[in-house]
Amino acid sequence: MRYFFLTLVVVFLVSCSTLSVNVDYDEGYDFSRVKSFSIKHYAKEGESELVNKRITDALRKTLEFRGYKYVQKGADMVFVYHYGAKDKVNITTDYQMIGYRGFGYGGAMIATPRTYNYTEGTIVVDGLDPKTKKIVYRTVGTLELQEQKTPQEKRKYTNKIIQELMQKFPPEK
Numbered sequence: 001m002r003y004f005f006l007t008l009v010v011v012f013l014v015s016c017s018t019l020s021v022n023v024d025y026d027e028g029y030d031f032s033r034v035k036s037f038s039i040k041h042y043a044k045e046g047e048s049e050l051v052n053k054r055i056t057d058a059l060r061k062t063l064e065f066r067g068y069k070y071v072q073k074g075a076d077m078v079f080v081y082h083y084g085a086k087d088k089v090n091i092t093t094d095y096q097m098i099g100y101r102g103f104g105y106g107g108a109m110i111a112t113p114r115t116y117n118y119t120e121g122t123i124v125v126d127g128l129d130p131k132t133k134k135i136v137y138r139t140v141g142t143l144e145l146q147e148q149k150t151p152q153e154k155r156k157y158t159n160k161i162i163q164e165l166m167q168k169f170p171p172e173k
Helices: 002-015 049-065 151-165
Strands: 020-025 036-040 077-098 108-129 134-144
Touching: 036 049, 049 077, 049 151, 108 151, 134 151
Parallel strands: 036 077
Antiparallel strands: 020 134, 077 108, 108 134
């Protein structure tokens, strides 16, 4: 029973990983005139078509839910996304006292280093003004990627990330 509870806690903590979001935008741009959008992605060699489709679908669904209209041509804003992942190592050190510490004698401190390997994912979504072809909005999300086993879990995970990533669009002035 104890192992079941420990497993449940680990699964809960893993599923609640936090997405760090950083937003930047052109303060002089009038976002109130954006009513329609399109999405572009220029796939790199080796990228998964399945992942690209999930991100595109999630971005479209999120923006349509907020009242923006998806169009193929003539959009008020074009969203372009890029993503990547890299392996990371987190090293921490635990310090422990050992030995006899009575009356100021003895005792020692030992350091125990611990390493934690994980994969950090980054996704960048740029909003471009189609007339000037300049970036007027950028949101960058970084998080520890979690393994999702089924296509349904992967879609749900992607939707959640994109919703959080686009939460501050349009920016409030």
